[in-house]
Structure formats: C-alpha cells, structure tokens
Amino acid sequence: MSLVFAGVASHAPGITARAERADPQLRDAFYAAYRRMAQAIRGSGAEALVLVGAEHFANFFMDNMPAYCIGMGEEYEGPIEDPDWLKIPRGTWPGNPDLSRRIITEVMQTVDVAYAEEWKFDHGMMVPIHFLDPGGDLDIVPVNINCQGPPLTPLHRVWEFGRALRRACDAAPEKIAIVGTGGISHWPATPNSGKINEAWDRDFLDKWTRGDRDALTAYSDAETLRDAGQGGFEIRTFLAVSGATEGASADIWFYEPIPIFAVGCTIGVVNLDSEAAKQAAE
Amino acid sequence: MSLYSLQKLIYELNRDPRVQRAFTEDLDGLLANYRLTPEEEAAIRTDDVGELYIMGVNGQILMHFAAWRGFEWDEYIQAMKDGLKKHGQVKGGLYAAVDGGEGGAV
Ligand SMILES: [Fe+2]
16 A cells, blocks of 8 residues: 555635735634645655646646546646746646556556646646645646536546546555645636635535545536536545545545635545555454 | 637637747737637737626636736736626636626635
C-alpha cells in the first residue's frame, strides 16, 4: 500500500486573490487548516502528490475535451492567471513522467484516460499547491476531471476512476498523497459569486465523510445545478477521492462559507486507518 | 458555432502570451482568425464584459479575461450585473445568473 494520505481541499481563486477582504478570523482558521493538511502530508512521508482537480478551460477546451486526463510532464508552470491578480507568483513545479506513466498505464486497465505532457496550472491547481507544497518538494501528478464543459462524466464513472487511481497508487513503490480539489455548492464567475448553499454543503460533506457511495453517486447534474450551482459539478473531485479510499471514513478539518472567497471553504482528510480496520474485519 | 468561436478566442488569449500580444498589437488580424458575429466582435473590441457574459461566455474564462483587461474585482462583478439588467438572462452555457443576479459578495 503506497497511498499514504488522502483528502480534499478548496481551490477558489479568491482564497488568495481576495485574502484581505475576508473575515480575518475565518480566513486565518481556514489557512491554518490548510497548513495542518500540508503538515500531515509531510508527516506521511509522501514523495508525490496526485492532485485531482477540475480546471477551468486553461488547458482543456471544447475542441478536444477529455473526461479524464493525467499529466505526464517533466514540469508544470503556473499560474496561468496574472500572478498579481491571483497573488501567487509564477513558477514551475516538478512532475515525474515515469511515475505518471505507470499510473496512467494502470488506470487504463479500467478507465480510458487521456494524458498530457504539457499542462499549465490555473488557480484550480495553484491554490492547493500554494498551501500544500509551496517549496515544490513533491512530484506533482496533475489529474483533471472535466467539470466545465458538458457532457460531463457521470458520477458512478468518477467513482470507478477513483478506484483505478488507487490501484495505480498501490502498484507504485513511491509514497503517494492524493488530494481532490473542488468547490462544493458555489456560483463562481457569475453576478451571484459568493452565494453558498451551506445546508447542501453540510449534507454533502456528511455523505462524503461516510464514504457513502450510493448517496454520493445519486446526485443528478440537474439537481446539482439547481441546488449547488454550476460550481457544484466539481464534487466529482471529492468523489474520486472517495472512490480511491472506498470503505474509509473521513473527517472535516474545516468547513465555513467565506463569501468573498466564493465558496464554502473545506479541508477534509480521509482516515486511511479506518479503511485498513474495515478490511481486516471483513 | 459562433459562441464557440468567441470562447475559443478568449481561451487562447488567456493561455498564450503570443495571442495576448496580437490582441494589443494587431486586433484586426487576430479577430480575422475567428468566426465572430459583428455583435461579438464589438463586445470584444469594447471590453464589454457584461455583454460577453450575457452572450454565454464561460464564466471562468471571462473572469480571467476581465482581470487581464484591467477590471478590478468589484467592477467585474458589477459589469455582469449591469449586463443582466441591460440585456436580460444569459443566453447559453452554464453560468446563468440566479436570484435575478442579486446578492453575492461584493
Ligand atoms: Fe473550480
């Protein structure tokens, strides 16, 4: 077993871009939870970070849109946005083409994944990296699930994709952390930016902490759009982590709506020990 | 096809410094590469973020475009609210306004 850490984290660009406009208490508590996650990843001995994101037409567009794509580059640059706007300096982060190739090859046993040797990170990758690996110590394996241009991959397939990622991680000798990054309910990049359906989020997170496959894969996209906005389609990144850690419970280390960040800010961590305990009991 | 072309222009502009250079140095030449309606072309030429939003340009690439064109955050949100008042609901894509465009965190 070489998956040593699994969790989820928010990536909305306001988290860094509009930091000074947030309630300082909420903001600092959220940042502290993000840093705690960074520490936990470091403490796990992880050498690589599989970052499962939902990018925003930075690399993948409707001319050729993969449902799933895994990066296989030697390095990745970002942010694609104006660094002064995002307030994250531009830089490059190391990839690991050999590890990526092995992961892609194994995932392909069950999921027809695309791969990319070129990839420019947008805020969807840069915000988590800014908090979790600012020094570029981890090899990044970026993973994208199309949550932006329908038709979108169905949730039960996302679950299978997560399972495939797990199989691939377990086959690798490297110690690997997996982090899913997306919003829950939110209406970003609309006049309603800042609208958050907290009740929906808390209900979703309750299902997520239980790893409840049936409940998590039951959302229709029409329901998600109505109740959680188009930003809610990014729950796919959370489901991929659940699929990768099937049978495990998880904890929410932080959840608070921070409207100027345009999302209910979330840090969740899977109890990998609980997965082992459940397997031993069966 | 046209909304697709309009979005493709913004997508390429957002990610490619060469396209950004062409935008500032030879906008006519750049626009000739995309099949835009006269209305779409005018909205691009005048940085009309509100109308681009209503036309159905994906919100994420439009947010990036607005920032690149120098819109402050509140100006960008206001431009979409104004566009909604002037032209009515978003005509395509996923980024329709809800609650009449009211609310949000400005
Ligand atoms: Fe996002």
